[in-house]
Amino acid sequence: MRIQAVHESAQNAPVFARESAAQIMGLPVIGVPSEVQTVVSPGRSGGQSNRGVRRVNAVAGDPPPWEMFGVFLTTPPQTARDLAVRLPLTGSLPAMDKLLQRIPLSGSPGNPQQFFSEDDVRAATALLPNATQRGRVERVLTVADPLSESAGESLSRAIMIEHGYKLPALQTLISDNRGFIGRPDFDWEEQKTFGEFDGYEKYSSQKYLRGRTPAQVVVAEKLREDRLRAKGYNVIRWIWEDLRDPRRLIQLLHEAGIPLR
Secondary structure (H helix, E strand, C coil): HHHHHHHHHHCCEEEEEEHHHHHHHHHCCCCCCCCEEEEECCCCCCCEEEEEEEECCCCCCCCCCCCCCCEEECCCHHHHHHHHHHHHHHHHHHHHHCCHHHHHEECCCCCEECCCCCHHHHHHHHCCCHHHHHHHHHHHHCCCCCCCCCCCHHHHHHHHHHEECCCCCCCEEEEEECEEEEECCCCHHCCEEEEECCCCHHHHCHHHHCCCHHHHHHHHHHHHHHHHHHCCCCEEEECCCHHHHHHHHHHHHHHCCEEEC
């Protein structure tokens, strides 16, 4: 609503950037930023904040903005790059994972749906003026993984990385003598441990319910977990509250015997 208010009240159509651009195009944003971010043209003074709007400097050589839903914003590779420069890994990795999933972002009729790769982000990164900024983006790209299926999974992995834990494989296919069991979010095979992030959507969105009731989904999860344990695996689960206070996730990993790198 604040982004829309800035757009409607501006004399000249602003170009939204950073978290504001990510919010518009559907890249995950963790938390609600205190300011709306717009970008100013090269040569003009950025870095200023006025009435809840942060005006940031453009990077020379960046492409023209996209138009989505009637507003202008920085392109997806540029947006993910800018988040990686500015935010800690817990804020930038969810957006980078999502960008690399090869799920098209819907633009206006003038901007057909497109996929983006690491090469697109690296091309945008090459325009940054100093090595420190470029190194921050490269660090995020090094650990980004399009197999991460939600912002909560990406945030979980960022916390694991920042605290030095051994990284799991993602979405591995698990079967038993009855057939396919599922694809756990996180797999520490040497520790015979699976990790599952339970977002609320799993029990409320029709995308995940698929015509079932939340109670039926809970029962199905229980039966699936029983089959995993029968194969000798330990299963640990966490929710959003465990990510808002990372100490809770770290405690779960420690108690499950997940080693440090």
